């Protein structure tokens with residue numbers, strides 16, 4: 320039960336020191352933020368790092384702030400921080416809605432959004448949210464800094480474009496302006512379960528739609544066909560049905576311990592319908608309050 | 615040997631429970647047997663002293679190396695100094711180094727809530743924290759909550775509602791409820807369910823647990 324593999328532990332006080340450690344140890348280094356994924360992986364022996372670099376000594380990384388027209392979420396901002404942030408609730412209500420359903424209170428108090436996209440499991444709830452909001456991942460290394468669009472971030476289950484020696488400082492989301500949206504997550508029971516499938520819909524000005532799915536492909540994915548179908552059109556019941564019919568083409572659910580392929584496919588259609596309808600009515604100032612479960 | 619100052623026992627319990635199950639087992643010599651049958655992978659304190667890279671006298675996090683190091687943890691208002699490795703989880707440090715066995719190891723992966731403690735007042739799963747991460751933080755375990763009169767109503771309500779069968783989940787449930795009440799003194803039944811989501815009771819006493827928390831807060835439910 321205990322962690323069998325010994326490792327070095329360092330808690331640098333600056334980003335520079337952290338980057339030095341990461342440069343020095345390369346692929347042998349693992350970054351520790353909330354630890355809700357990493358510690359479990361260490362217990363299971365799935366990762367055997369030479370060194371664990373605890374970011375929590377670096378000041379300011381927990382910040383959530385507005386910079387001109389971009390919302391910056393620091394690498395150490397926990398799901399609880401995000402959920403309780405007045406800025407996020409106002410500017411990115413669908414993100415706030417998502418955080419309420421991540422695991423349990425104890426995990427939300429420790430787990431971070433940046434950790435969630437770095438561990439990059441297919442059911443990572445932050446992925447679809449950042450996809451619809453067009454987030455970018457701010458990556459720094461000894462060589463410089465880059466901002467990776469979230470659509471290019473995930474490369475497979477537990478794989479991202481992050482290279483050894485690189486550190487994620489935060490995610491940056493452009494202010495979407497007035498919008499409506501919905502995050503619909505299917506779980507086996509309420510509280511503390513990973514998503515069996517999720518559908519996220521966002522309706523921006525000019526009837527532009529963004530759609531994303533979680534747990535139905537090796538990585539979180541955007542629903543390009545549905546986005547194209549809906550683009551610029553007013554949502555009608557007939558259009559909703561067309562979008563629902565496209566859902567099968569967008570996703571590739573599998574059978575696993577949490578549900579069968581067929582059940583996921585069926586529920587994706589139900590969730591798509593409800594996500595679209597809720598997003599449209601919320602944009603119009605009606606509809607269920609954010610945080611109301613739609614399935 | 616123990617490096618713990620003050621002594622390992624938590625501050626005097628509010629009620630005088632004279633003999634705990636653990637004391638009884640200790641008396642029978644069973645706990646000692648169990649301890650040798652379940653070797654801990656992180657070296658306990660006294661073995662640590664013998665290893666060459668044992669920590670220098672000054673506690674702190676600047677020490678490096680994979681091996682044991684001395685740290686100080688604030689637990690239930692007292693400072694404990696102990697020797698752990700970076701890989702020692704907070705749960706192991708509490709249970710195996712400090713004999714604070716109230717927090718339980720149910721799953722060791724953040725899924726059951728049995729190991730919950732308060733970290734600076736917020737509930738966390740101690741199995742998902744390295745002990746070194748708790749340096750500089752205020753840790754409150756079930757032992758601290760049981761001894762704190764501010765939580766007396768909550769603890770009494772768990773007893774009055776007979777909320778436990780085997781009791782394994784109960785320390786975590788009480789810690790989770792305490793964190794919930796600190797944030798929201800008058801939670802609805804739905805708030806309690808949401809607040810305790812992730813605390814699993816294998817005996818399925820959830821309804822009684824929710825009733826106990828409701829009774830403790832005067833928010834309805836049977837009394």
Ligand code: FES
Nearest residue numbers: 720721722727741
């Ligand atoms: S033992 Fe930590 S959550 Fe189960």
Ligand code: FES
Nearest residue numbers: 779781815816817
């Ligand atoms: S009372 Fe047995 S696990 Fe809850």
